[in-house]
Amino acid sequence: MRVAIAGGGLAGLxxxxxxxxxxxxxxxxxxxxxxxxxxxxxxxEDGDWYETGLHAFFGAYPNMLQLMGExxxxxxxxxxxxxxxxxxxxxxxxxxxxxxxxxxxxxNVILSILNNNDMLTWExxxxxxLGLWPGVLRGQKYVEDMDKYSLHEWLQRQGIGERVSSDIFxxxxxxxxxxxxxxxxxxxxxxxLNKFLQERYGSKxxxxxxxxxxxxxxxxxxxxxxxxxEVHLKKPLKQILLNDDNTVNGFLIRGxxxxxxxxxxxxxxxxAMSVDVMKVLMPExxxxxxxxxxxxxxxxxxxxxxxxWFDRKLTDIDxxxxxxxxxxxxxxxxxxxxxxxxxxxxxxxxxVLAPAKDWIDKSDEEIIAATMKELERLFPQHLTGxxxxxxxxxxxxxxxxxxxxxxxxxxxxxxDQETPIANFYLSGSYTxxxxxxxxxxxxxxxxxxxxxITNAPVSTPxxxxxxxxxxx
Ligand SMILES: Cc1cc2nc3c(=O)[nH]c(=O)nc-3n(C[C@H](O)[C@H](O)[C@H](O)COP(=O)(O)OP(=O)(O)OC[C@H]3O[C@@H](n4cnc5c(N)ncnc54)[C@H](O)[C@@H]3O)c2cc1C
Numbered sequence: 080m081r082v083a084i085a086g087g088g089l090a091g092l093x094x095x096x097x098x099x100x101x102x103x104x105x106x107x108x109x110x111x112x113x114x115x116x117x118x119x120x121x122x123x124e125d126g127d128w129y130e131t132g133l134h135a136f137f138g139a140y141p142n143m144l145q146l147m148g149e150x151x152x153x154x155x156x157x158x159x160x161x162x163x164x165x166x167x168x169x170x171x172x173x174x175x176x177x178x179x180x181x182x183x184x185x186x187n188v189i190l191s192i193l194n195n196n197d198m199l200t201w202e203x204x205x206x207x208x209l210g211l212w213p214g215v216l217r218g219q220k221y222v223e224d225m226d227k228y229s230l231h232e233w234l235q236r237q238g239i240g241e242r243v244s245s246d247i248f249x250x251x252x253x254x255x256x257x258x259x260x261x262x263x264x265x266x267x268x269x270x271x272l273n274k275f276l277q278e279r280y281g282s283k284x285x286x287x288x289x290x291x292x293x294x295x296x297x298x299x300x301x302x303x304x305x306x307x308x309e310v311h312l313k314k315p316l317k318q319i320l321l322n323d324d325n326t327v328n329g330f331l332i333r334g335x336x337x338x339x340x341x342x343x344x345x346x347x348x349x350x351a352m353s354v355d356v357m358k359v360l361m362p363e364x365x366x367x368x369x370x371x372x373x374x375x376x377x378x379x380x381x382x383x384x385x386x387x388w389f390d391r392k393l394t395d396i397d398x399x400x401x402x403x404x405x406x407x408x409x410x411x412x413x414x415x416x417x418x419x420x421x422x423x424x425x426x427x428x429x430x431v432l433a434p435a436k437d438w439i440d441k442s443d444e445e446i447i448a449a450t451m452k453e454l455e456r457l458f459p460q461h462l463t464g465x466x467x468x469x470x471x472x473x474x475x476x477x478x479x480x481x482x483x484x485x486x487x488x489x490x491x492x493x494x495d496q497e498t499p500i501a502n503f504y505l506s507g508s509y510t511x512x513x514x515x516x517x518x519x520x521x522x523x524x525x526x527x528x529x530x531x532i533t534n535a536p537v538s539t540p541x542x543x544x545x546x547x548x549x550x551x
């Protein structure tokens with residue numbers, strides 16, 4: 080079957096990969112001139128990479144690891160020490176470690192909590208460890224039921240004190256969802272914790288050894304093309320064309336650079352675009368259907384990714400760090416953590432700025448000025464005094480609508496990959512799968528879409544009339 084897929088992020092690429100593996104012919108149509116969507120990266124004028132997001136991989140990413148294994152690129156993951164590391168704003172340039180010992184789960188994570196003496200008192204540790212038990216013992220059903228509460232409300236119900244909430248969960252919530260614990264659904268953090276508590280290496284973190292565009296997306300594309308599929312850049316979906324029975328007749332692709340619009344037809348159609356774009360391109364007759372109406376309950380969250388190149392090293396830590404700053408979320412010195420960004424003498428700090436709603440409309444200069452102020456608090460020895468480190472250059476990448484906003488109650492709005500339209504499917508980390516708005520979620524959603532297409536009865540949709548086929 081010929082399958083047209085709008086969107087060349089991880090979901091669209093994973094969908095196409097599993098479709099060619101099943102003997103189908105996917106045609107990926109990506110609107111931009113770069114692959115990867117939220118993992119897209121670019122080279123600046125000096126040849127330095129900058130990215131849409133600082134991306135960490137976890138041991139508890141079975142579908143991503145399987146995909147990379149199938150593409151023979153697992154060695155591109157640079158695994159770090161099994162630990163979660165937090166800045167200590169009250170003791171600048173010191174770090175608090177949750178070191179996870181190499182013993183079976185969940186005892187490894189529990190021991191890492193019990194062994195941390197910087198951030199938690201014994202009473203807090205015991206309350207924290209006990210508070211996590213319902214999620215472990217009662218499984219995913221309990222975790223899903225907690226979607227009615229914000230993380231903050233859930234922590235209060237579990238009797239887990241404010242300090243744990245403010246110290247650990249603000250950091251976790253900002254890192255995973257780009258919003259604060261009073262805004263985020265408890266289900267999100269409990270799902271992540273559950274994965275970490277159930278798998279020995281679930282919380283182990285890896286970085287890719289280079290840019291996701293080159294080192295992760297390109298091998299997927301190579302596999303798709305080598306097996307008869309197609310991947311096209313600069314092919315924005317403009318309109319979903321319908322038959323009289325509301326099934327899809329074709330994808331109208333906007334012609335760029337003076338080229339005329341064209342229609343791509345196929346046997347099945349997939350939107351692997353973000354939920355925000357899908358809502359805009361929703362055909363009028365579908366808007367009345369409850370399945371598609373649910374998408375109105377989902378909306379991408381703003382986030383900003385910052386890159387700061389300094390004239391010297393600010394840290395020697397080869398790991399993701401939780402900044403515990405109001406403005407910033409997680410960060411890493413990519414000159415250490417990522418092989419292709421390596422610099423033995425100078426730091427390149429990559430930060431996620433979240434929550435970003437108050438910053439997304441501000442100028443790059445304002446954002447960097449505020450970030451530098453925050454960094455002076457985190458790294459006073461390096462950034463204040465007689466000979467402070469100099470900021471050589473910076474890049475700010477703003478994403479006004481990234482992954483879906485994971486506020487309480489959103490689980491009910493996340494759609495299945497199969498839709499009421501017989502020849503139309505959805506893919507994307509916002510669609511329903513167990514791994515939330517993450518790379519793992521995107522890859523899993525693509526795989527689920529490919530399975531749904533492969534397993535669907537062949538006779539359901541009418542054979543489309545082929546109008547024009549793309550050919551580059
Ligand atoms: C700052 C940041 C940090 C992150 N950190 C992590 C992390 O550490 N770990 C993790 O697992 N996840 C992380 N994520 C989340 C992860 O990147 C996403 O969940 C995942 O990449 C989403 O993939 P997707 O394919 O579902 O959607 P997208 O990546 O949004 O892909 C949608 C694609 O559709 C294309 N498109 C849009 N409109 C059209 C159109 N009209 N026609 C054709 N194509 C169109 C877009 O250009 C895009 O390529 C992070 C995200 C951000 C922004």
